[in-house]
Amino acid sequence: MEETIVRVEHLSHRYSIQWAIKDINFEIKKKGVLGLLGSNGAGKSTTMNIICGVLSQTAGEVYINGINTRENPVEAKKQIGFLPQKPPLYPDLTVDEYLTHCALMRLVNKHQVKKVVEEAKERCQIAHFSKRLIRSLSGGYQQRVGIAQAIVHKPQFVVLDEPTNGLDPNQIIEIRHLIKDIAKERAIMLSTHILSEVQATCNDIQMIEHGNVVFAGTINDLNNYIDPCTFLVSLEAAPPLEELKKIPGITQVEHITNTRFRMHFSSDQEITKQIINLSVANNWRLSEITLERDSLDTAFAQLSGKTFINKR
Numbered sequence: 001m002e003e004t005i006v007r008v009e010h011l012s013h014r015y016s017i018q019w020a021i022k023d024i025n026f027e028i029k030k031k032g033v034l035g036l037l038g039s040n041g042a043g044k045s046t047t048m049n050i051i052c053g054v055l056s057q058t059a060g061e062v063y064i065n066g067i068n069t070r071e072n073p074v075e076a077k078k079q080i081g082f083l084p085q086k087p088p089l090y091p092d093l094t095v096d097e098y099l100t101h102c103a104l105m106r107l108v109n110k111h112q113v114k115k116v117v118e119e120a121k122e123r124c125q126i127a128h129f130s131k132r133l134i135r136s137l138s139g140g141y142q143q144r145v146g147i148a149q150a151i152v153h154k155p156q157f158v159v160l161d162e163p164t165n166g167l168d169p170n171q172i173i174e175i176r177h178l179i180k181d182i183a184k185e186r187a188i189m190l191s192t193h194i195l196s197e198v199q200a201t202c203n204d205i206q207m208i209e210h211g212n213v214v215f216a217g218t219i220n221d222l223n224n225y226i227d228p229c230t231f232l233v234s235l236e237a238a239p240p241l242e243e244l245k246k247i248p249g250i251t252q253v254e255h256i257t258n259t260r261f262r263m264h265f266s267s268d269q270e271i272t273k274q275i276i277n278l279s280v281a282n283n284w285r286l287s288e289i290t291l292e293r294d295s296l297d298t299a300f301a302q303l304s305g306k307t308f309i310n311k312r
């Protein structure tokens with residue numbers, strides 16, 4: 001049995017003469033959330049639209065549970081749920097009417113429709129709004145209806161394109177909880193350009209920039225990638241700056257105040273121990289030593305530098 005639900009092989013797409021994505025390859029595990037990260041125009045929606053069969057690729061293949069989406073689109077699509085960036089809601093239908101329509105469109109057996117609609121509403125906690133017109137729901141609840149339509153036919157793989165876009169902070173937290181909950185029994189791929197979204201929701205990450213994959217790994221890989229490279233030191237009886245610069249492993253020292261310094265170091269993590277020992281030996285009276293980690297935003301900027309990093 002395949003360990004992965006999705007295989008993307010050498011996927012490329014060109015709009016007219018412009019390549020939107022080029023030679024993208026990745027796999028998605030059967031459970032959990034994969035974040036497709038990238039800045040605006042990176043190629044996220046193009047990738048997702050192709051995977052979901054909404055757009056035909058220029059080159060490459062997509063397999064859903066081993067089914068080639070190009071050769072057998074109907075069978076492949078039965079396994080996919082999709083919430084596009086603009087949720088395809090019909091505001092003048094009630095939640096029940098809309099989900100029933102979606103289930104029928106998704107070729108659910110008509111004897112099963114009522115049951116699957118109830119289950120999707122239950123899962124997305126919208127059962128109490130069954131008879132409400134969609135237009136009368138808040139943005140957060142409309143998004144829940146959007147997610148319910150994506151899972152109503154019980155797909156093994158669900159794609160959510162920027163699912164928290166435009167929601168208020170409370171709604172964002174609730175939708176993230178819901179996404180993690182539904183990912184317990186299926187694979188989810190979500191796209192975002194917000195790093196905190198990825199940290200809060202995803203297990204694995206693919207980052208694309210200018211149509212190329214620039215990072216692939218787990219959320220821990222990403223966090224570890226951003227190794228600390230500076231620390232702040234307070235020395236009440238600091239030696240001259242030149243002396244600090246001579247410490248092996250220290251590449252640069254900046255004066256912040258007379259007693260406070262920012263020290264840049266190469267990758268050796270033992271450096272802090274060394275500073276502590278030197279301070280004790282020379283009576284520099286160390287009162288603070290704090291590692292500074294670059295923010296994820298900095299990592300994002302670095303990773304956008306297009307060198308492919310595969311942590312798998």
Ligand SMILES: Nc1ncnc2c1ncn2[C@@H]1O[C@H](COP(=O)(O)OP(=O)(O)OP(=O)(O)O)[C@@H](O)[C@H]1O
Binds near residue numbers: 015040042044045046
């Ligand atoms: N229908 C289209 N016709 C021509 N070019 C397009 C079309 N759709 C997207 N593009 C271009 O393809 C590139 C990738 O766009 P895509 O929408 O996939 O990026 P994205 O990462 O989803 O961006 P965003 O976060 O802004 O939605 C961009 O340069 C975009 O301008």
